[in-house]
Amino acid sequence: MTETAVTRPTEIEWHGVSPKYIAVDLIGTAVSALIFTAAATVPYWLIQEPWALIPSAAVLLVHLVVLVLTPRRIRSxxxxxxxxxxxxxxxxxxxxxxxxxxxxxxxxxxxxxxxxxxxxxxxxxxxxxxxxxxxxxxxxxxxxxxxxxxxxxxxxxxxxxxx
Amino acid sequence: MTEPLPPRSDTQRPEEREGLGSPLTEGRGADLAGPLPAGNPRTEGAGFEAQQPQPLQSLATAPLTTSLADGEWHRLHPATPLLRGGIALIAIVGFLITNLRDRFIEGFLPMYRDEDYSGDPVEFLVGEGLLFWALLATLGVVLVVVFFFWLSWRFHTFRITAEIVEVRQGVLMRTNRRARLDRIQGVHIQRPFFARLFGAAKLEIEQAGDDANVQLSYLRGHEADALRRDVLALASGAQRAAAAAAPAAPNGVPGLVEARVQELLAPELDPAEAAAESVVRITPGRLIGSVLLSSGTLSVLAVLAGLGIVSLVTGEPIAVFGALPALLGLGTYLVNRITSGLRYSVAGTRDGLRVGYGLLSTTNDTLPPGRVHSVQLSQGLLWRPFGWWAIRVNRASRSSTNAQQQQTRSLVLPVGTLDDAVRVLELMLPGFDAATVQRAAAAKGGEPDDPFTNSPRRARVLRWFSRRRNGFALLPDVVALRRGWLWRELVLVPLPRVQSVAIRRGPLLRALRLAGVHVHTVAGPISSAIGALDDADAQRFFDEVATGAVRAAGNDSSHRWRSAEAAS
Structure with missing residues (x-):
């Protein structure tokens, strides 16, 4: 069975949201990525060890995944x-x-x-x-x-x- | 996010709604169109001249025979300030007495005087000849306090017209709350022990929303009962003549002491007003047993056992001290639960379900038809050998400050057999399929004649034990959800109360071709969601509930529950 059964009834006229909202959401995610990644580098500033950058890398990665999925998410x-x-x-x-x-x-x-x-x-x-x-x-x-x-x-x- | 509120009926002005003929189509336009019309309640009572009664609709209000619901302004019980600030007053007097105890004793028995009181404030006052002035100052303070009490009582007035209930209070900060009667969610009468001694009662008219209730504390006990009857009659849409013909309060005026004693001993349900006997009796044994075997008690005991083990292992008695507060808390909890559940009664009246309980402080709650947003029948593991069930409800009136009160008001049946529970359900949801529920509540699930659609076999990964009990049934006008194997649960949502319905899937559920559904109702202790259903079943549930909710809401007339009766 494909996805059409649940949560995608087909016989109804669906309206999507504006494609421009993808840009809005991308900007929002990018700003939040900047802020949180910067905030997560605080441990590195304190102890200057390379592994202290792991938290900020993780935060950045999460945001990148969100960024990549954003167009599909908005279109859904x-x-x-x-x-x-x-x-x-x-x-x-x-x-x-x-x-x-x-x-x-x-x-x-x-x-x-x-x-x-x-x-x-x-x-x-x-x-x-x-x-x-x-x-x-x-x-x-x-x-x-x-x-x-x-x-x-x-x-x-x-x-x-x-x- | 803040809770989305049902319509803020407390600020709606009664003048706006004149057309009683179509009650279903009123009252929402203002909420939807944006900010409410100019009803700034503060401005209205800003001046003291607002004390004069100004009946807005004296023409529209046919006078009722009873004294309080006649559209005029009334004051509360004269002892109100004392009852409200009563505990503080007693505490202060008690403090003074214990501190001056020695002085009192010595005043009468001077031969026991052995201590040196130099430096003592009382001694100082006597020595300086200031005793008279000190007493005068005390008297002055007392007079000022009494004056302010009296003032606040004078400025606290309420009125009940055919359409609204309105309360004004405050001397400097005036507040004014007005609520529409046809929007009431229930009427609650509370008699705290101290107030009972004065023959006083607290009446609360429940409205949808957080802390939106209109409180009238305190009233005379029999007035509160009469007022509840009138308020419910006005709200129900019954014809005024019928409301006025309702039996008046007992006329005979017994002596004061006799009246108090009678009120204290009277049954919580006035036999003249409750249609029938209480349909459920809870024996003290069952009540105590149910509280002892409840999950709250067990979790505290588990914590205590943990602490005991810690102190045994470490040899540190510290843990024992840690256990002391927990034990005290457990004791208070048990005593509270048990005393508040004593003298429980539940009966159907023509204005809905009436639940009363309490031994010293009594409480009495009326839930008109159509004010129950969802019902949960539940049975913990330890209750199963006895076949006990508890009933909780979601209702639209909430208190954000008093969690305990919230909890007790949502508990309609603290403990009862399945027969008891079904009798209560029949009163709450008239005309629903009780037999099915009775059969299904305790069933294992999956029998050939099981009316419930349960999770398929492949859902056993997610519902290890409860798979066969995890399902729904679409009864006429009621959605029934069943779940739980250890902790059995049956949730009933009346279709006219469904706010919206959702179907959800995550990656795991999708891989298993399963889906979860959620029926949204007003917030409360009950969650009406069920997971791990078959795709197609969930889709059918979604479609049927979505269309059923629209249809049921259109046919629903419980809003004015006696209007049909009045019309016929």
Whole structure:
């Protein structure tokens, strides 16, 4: 059996996030790689032994792996608007597919970080009464994010239920 | 990340919601559209003139017969400041008495005077002729304290209209909390021992969210009971006439002492209000046994044994001293668990499940229908020989400060047989398939007629022993998850309460063609996830729960649980 069975239902119209978000994420990872690798060299400054560089090498390696996988990871983030619920899936190694009925949405956040803003992207966050729902859609073009938010709010309003 | 809150009903203004006809479509728009409308509660009560009752909707509020839920502003029990600061006051008086004990004795029995008191502050005051002034100053301080107590009591008012409950308090820092009645998650009445002596009770109207409850502490005991009835009637959407016709509080006015004694001895469930007898009886023996055999006790004992071994091996008695606090803690825990579980009762009322317990300090909790977000039946290994089960629930009202209270409120049945547990479940989730659950809870799993879809054989790598019990069943309107071999567990999630559903796989699960599913509900002690299911089964679960949740939420009317009854 291939991957299509679980977490990749095919008959639904899926939307991806903007390819520009790959660049945003790469920059973010690169910055974090710089900071953490630099921080991990502190032992080396203190004792000046070559093996004291091992922690920073490890940190760098982890970040490189993340960098290499980033394009695939970002492309795997998909969402679909079904008749009564929103589907969000993400992940290549660890896949996760969530279905949230529109009526369950308590609020929708639109966040924009500095790098994402430079690329004209926004992040959408859906909050339900359950903390574990944790639904995040990064890397949407700003207008698309605003439209989607308005649409989801309208959908949620027409299907509103209690807790 | 902060917990995403259910709608902040406490700041919602009642004027906004007039159309009672479609309760299901109200109240969320504001939350979704962005910041709440101008309801800044602080400004409203900023001036002292806010003391005057200003019923906003005197026209909309048909008067109820009882005194407190009539939409007017009321004050709390006059002894409230004493009860709230009571422990501190007693401590101070006790401290003074123990410190001046010798002086008192000598004052009456001067022949025992043998000590030299020069330098003692009391002696100093007497010697300098300042005793009068000292007493006057003390009196002054006491008067000021009493005055402030009185002031805070005067400024602490509440009202309950047909739509909302509102509390205003504080003298300098005014706070004002307003909550919508149709959003209540439960009503909680607590009678701490000290307050019981005064015939007072604490009433808490539970709201969804962290620390969003509205507390009315303290009220007179019988008023609290009447108020709970009215609040629930108003919230339930029952017709006002029916609510007003509910039996009024007992009229006969017995003597004060007699009344106190009666209240102390009265059953926790008022027979006039509880529909039936408690459906479960917990004998003291079973209660004590269950607490002794609980995992909490066992883990403390294990730690103690470890410490004992350490001190034997090293010959150092240090470990024994380390064990002392643990022993004390264990003792307190056991006594607390046992005393709070005594006189347990649970019954179904028309306003939901009512759970009461406590010997000296009593507690009484009402859970209206549709306020149970998930239910867990659990049985530890040591409980198995006795066939005991405990029931916990996830509910939307939470306390971020009081973890213990959180724990006790989520425990609906501390211990009971499977029959007991199923009776309680039937009250909580009316019309659910009790027979299936009863059969499946303690079953080994994998029988030919097993209604549960369990993990396939290849999942035994991940679920060594529990594979055959690790599964789900989609009952009408309820999702049932079963897991655990040593620690048996059965989780029931009512479909109308499902917030979202997820399906997950990591590399290991994928290699085995397995997947895990997670039904998201409001946060609480119960996790409703199940792992290591067959791919196709997990997919079916996901699809059915996703569509079922939408359908069930649309049909759900437990929000106003008696509105159907009122309409018919």
């Amino acid at each position: 983030i998909r969402y679909a608007l079904r008749a009564d619920d929103l589907l969000v899936r993400r992940g290549i190694m660890f896949t996760r597919l969530v279905a949230v009925p529109y009526g369950r949405m308590q609020l929708v956040d639109v966040n924009r970080g500095p790098i994402a803003r430079a690329f004209g992207l926004s992040e959408l966050k859906f909050v339900t009464a359950a903390a574990s729902s944790n639904i995040l859609l990064p890397g949407l073009p700003a207008e698309e994010a605003d439209d989607l938010r308005d649409r989801l709010v309208a959908l949620a309003e027409s299907r509103r239920t209690g807790l």
